[in-house]
Amino acid sequence: MVFVFSDNEKIAIEMLAKAVEISRELGSKPSAVVLGRDGQEKARKLVAAGASVVYLAGQDMDEIKAEEGSEILHSICKEVDPPLIMIGSTKTGKEIAPRLASLLDAGLSTDSRKLYVRDGSIVTERIVYSGNGVATERFASKPAIVTVQAKTYDPLPPDDSRGGEIVTKDIAPREYGSKILKVESMVSEGANVEDAQIIVSCGRGFKSSQDLKLIEDLAKSLKGYTLGCSRPIAADLKWLSEDHWIGLSGHKVKPKLYVACGISGQIQHVAGMRDSGIIVAINKDENAPIFKVVDYGIVGDLYTVIPKLVQAINEKA
Amino acid sequence: MNIVVCAKQVVDVGEIKVNPSTGKPVLEGIPKKISDIDKNAAEEAIRIKEKLKGKVTVITVGSEDARERIKEILAMGADDAVLIVPPEGADYHVISNLIAKAIKDMGQVDLVLCGEASIDMFSGQMGPRIAGAMDIPQLSYAFKIDAEAEKITAERNMGDKRVVSESTYPVLLTVTKEINVPRLPSLMQILGSAAKPIKVLKAPDMNVPDLAPKVVLEDVKGLAMNRKNLIFKDDLDQAVKDLAENLSKDGALG
Numbered sequence: 231m232v233f234v235f236s237d238n239e240k241i242a243i244e245m246l247a248k249a250v251e252i253s254r255e256l257g258s259k260p261s262a263v264v265l266g267r268d269g270q271e272k273a274r275k276l277v278a279a280g281a282s283v284v285y286l287a288g289q290d291m292d293e294i295k296a297e298e299g300s301e302i303l304h305s306i307c308k309e310v311d312p313p314l315i316m317i318g319s320t321k322t323g324k325e326i327a328p329r330l331a332s333l334l335d336a337g338l339s340t341d342s343r344k345l346y347v348r349d350g351s352i353v354t355e356r357i358v359y360s361g362n363g364v365a366t367e368r369f370a371s372k373p374a375i376v377t378v379q380a381k382t383y384d385p386l387p388p389d390d391s392r393g394g395e396i397v398t399k400d401i402a403p404r405e406y407g408s409k410i411l412k413v414e415s416m417v418s419e420g421a422n423v424e425d426a427q428i429i430v431s432c433g434r435g436f437k438s439s440q441d442l443k444l445i446e447d448l449a450k451s452l453k454g455y456t457l458g459c460s461r462p463i464a465a466d467l468k469w470l471s472e473d474h475w476i477g478l479s480g481h482k483v484k485p486k487l488y489v490a491c492g493i494s495g496q497i498q499h500v501a502g503m504r505d506s507g508i509i510v511a512i513n514k515d516e517n518a519p520i521f522k523v524v525d526y527g528i529v530g531d532l533y534t535v536i537p538k539l540v541q542a543i544n545e546k547a
Numbered sequence: 548m549n550i551v552v553c554a555k556q557v558v559d560v561g562e563i564k565v566n567p568s569t570g571k572p573v574l575e576g577i578p579k580k581i582s583d584i585d586k587n588a589a590e591e592a593i594r595i596k597e598k599l600k601g602k603v604t605v606i607t608v609g610s611e612d613a614r615e616r617i618k619e620i621l622a623m624g625a626d627d628a629v630l631i632v633p634p635e636g637a638d639y640h641v642i643s644n645l646i647a648k649a650i651k652d653m654g655q656v657d658l659v660l661c662g663e664a665s666i667d668m669f670s671g672q673m674g675p676r677i678a679g680a681m682d683i684p685q686l687s688y689a690f691k692i693d694a695e696a697e698k699i700t701a702e703r704n705m706g707d708k709r710v711v712s713e714s715t716y717p718v719l720l721t722v723t724k725e726i727n728v729p730r731l732p733s734l735m736q737i738l739g740s741a742a743k744p745i746k747v748l749k750a751p752d753m754n755v756p757d758l759a760p761k762v763v764l765e766d767v768k769g770l771a772m773n774r775k776n777l778i779f780k781d782d783l784d785q786a787v788k789d790l791a792e793n794l795s796k797d798g799a800l801g
């Protein structure tokens with residue numbers, strides 16, 4: 231049984247497409263685990279997406295605590311002995327996967343971009359050194375565990391006629407010394423940078439959140455774009471919600487056009503946008519590292535350059 | 548309060564180049580440093596020590612030359628350090644078990660702090676793995692911590708959610724970059740760090756039963772970025788025209 235788990239349903243469905251394919255090679259079956267409430271409904275979607283079996287557990291949990299989530303997955307794994315476990319690379323997935331790996335004494339490779347079987351071993355590829363390299367790694371453990379980011383695999387078209395078993399597991403995790411006191415949903419501005427064709431990104435070169443208005447005109451001249459940002463804009467200053475955050479620890483994007491305004495271009499930011507079609511930067515510091523990774527750059531104050539650029543683009547159109 | 552900070556020596560990833568003839572990233576001669584967020588973890592540990600009294604021990608798994616880098620954290624205010632030299636080809640399984648064993652051998656440890664992830668491999672595995680190996684609770688991605696004598700509270704960045712969690716001790720926390728600004732040690736502190744003990748342990752002497760890696764690194768290829776690199780400057784009116792012209796030629800203006 232190849233195992234798929236994610237608290238993000240979309241990633242679970244995407245991973246199932248890969249699980250279906252690799253199960254054939256491993257002589258196994260694709261399966262999924264759903265933790266938390268409303269499991270039945272979610273399970274049916276996962277069956278339609280390719281799961282032969284869906285395990286439901288922890289149905290009384292409002293929030294998945296890493297200690298409990300990994301304990302439950304561990305207990306199901308002991309029963310079904312999966313050769314491969316795929317876990318969605320959300321924050322929750324990233325705190326569960328390593329703990330599960332330690333309980334299983336298993337190997338784990340994070341943010342796996344490619345997964346295949348070679349001479350009976352599971353092999354994966356992942357980005358290392360903040361985007362400077364890609365490592366090929368072979369698992370010497372059963373199970374092999376990988377975490378997988380959104381959009382790594384294309385989902386199978388949902389097929390409601392597909393048959394699959396839904397199995398409820400009653401697993402009561404132990405008591406731990408930790409508890410969740412409060413969960414606050416962050417207001418998401420609904421930016422979908424991963425699907426965007428044009429991204430204009432802002433960094434600490436902007437002096438205040440009001441100044442982001444400056445680039446609204448650019449949106450019009452470029453016929454629409456999605457707003458991205460560097461980590462400090464979302465994480466320190468909180469001018470924008472996390473869905474705008476691009477980079478190693480944020481979203482990975484590949485638009486046709488990426489425009490970085492007031493972003494220094496530290497390698498952790500570049501790691502999230504290096505696969506973009508055309509990269510443009512506006513920065514007042516000629517020596518900013520961003521200029522090493524661009525197709526076009528303008529050295530200048532963004533407060534002067536952006537309005538001028540809007541005009542120049544409008545004249546072209 | 549006995550606190551352990553796990554800190555890794557890394558290559559400065561911003562300096563890595565790809566060798567065009569071998570296609571491999573060149574790591575030789577690249578400066579090494581303590582992974583950025585581990586300094587945030589150290590800063591937090593020292594602040595907690597200042598508040599609740601106790602001791603801060605740094606644990607590093609790495610080559611012997613990590614000594615020099617560890618001194619930076621001793622200078623910040625940590626009390627002592629353990630440097631564990633791992634076997635060749637060690638993976639997270641091996642390293643987390645070495646760290647968990649070293650902590651166990653220290654006697655009572657209340658709090659273990661790790662970075663959310665390292666800057667070179669960026670897998671964020673080590674913290675939760677160590678917590679699992681020690682069978683203690685974990686609070687990850689903490690951007691604000693309040694440590695009291697009997698319990699610790701953490702505000703955590705869980706992506707689309709902010710989660711406030713608390714735990715009794717012992718517990719492991721991983722911290723984000725935003726949690727604090729690590730202090731710069733004074734010259735006196737830097738000089739003083741030379742006298743602080745660094746115990747060096749070799750993995751085979753540590754009585755860890757399973758030192759075989761579960762993940763074998765087969766190959767690393769470099770990813771070079773080839774970009775046009777046309778930079779326009781000085782005359783900004785001309786610069787924006789040149790940029791618009793090029794974007795239009797590339798078909799990027801829709």
Ligand SMILES: Cc1cc2nc3c(=O)[nH]c(=O)nc-3n(C[C@H](O)[C@H](O)[C@H](O)COP(=O)(O)OP(=O)(O)OC[C@H]3O[C@@H](n4cnc5c(N)ncnc54)[C@H](O)[C@@H]3O)c2cc1C
Nearest residue numbers: 433434435460461477478479480492493494498499514532
């Ligand atoms: C483990 C780890 C993970 C990380 N993950 C991410 C990540 O996912 N995403 C990310 O973005 N960062 C990430 N970072 C942080 C990263 O290292 C940088 O600190 C961050 O990207 C810097 O953001 P910035 O470019 O907005 O700010 P700064 O580095 O402060 O740059 C601001 C830039 O604006 C320019 N500027 C200032 N005023 C003007 C003006 N008027 N006109 C034009 N230009 C101006 C300056 O010259 C400067 O280059 C991570 C760091 C670590 C250690």
Ligand SMILES: Cc1cc2nc3c(=O)[nH]c(=O)nc-3n(C[C@H](O)[C@H](O)[C@H](O)COP(=O)(O)OP(=O)(O)OC[C@H]3O[C@@H](n4cnc5c(N)ncnc54)[C@H](O)[C@@H]3O)c2cc1C
Nearest residue numbers: 553554555607608638639661662664665668670671672673
């Ligand atoms: C190219 C390459 C690829 C690799 N891929 C894998 C792989 O897929 N799977 C695998 O199991 N191993 C892998 N390894 C081995 C791996 O690099 C080491 O296990 C490493 O020590 C942990 O790396 P990390 O930087 O990802 O840690 P993270 O888990 O990202 O680090 C999080 C925190 O844990 C602590 N920490 C991490 N490492 C240490 C340390 N050595 N000493 C003290 N504290 C530490 C720090 O507080 C750090 O902030 C790889 C090695 C290389 C060179």
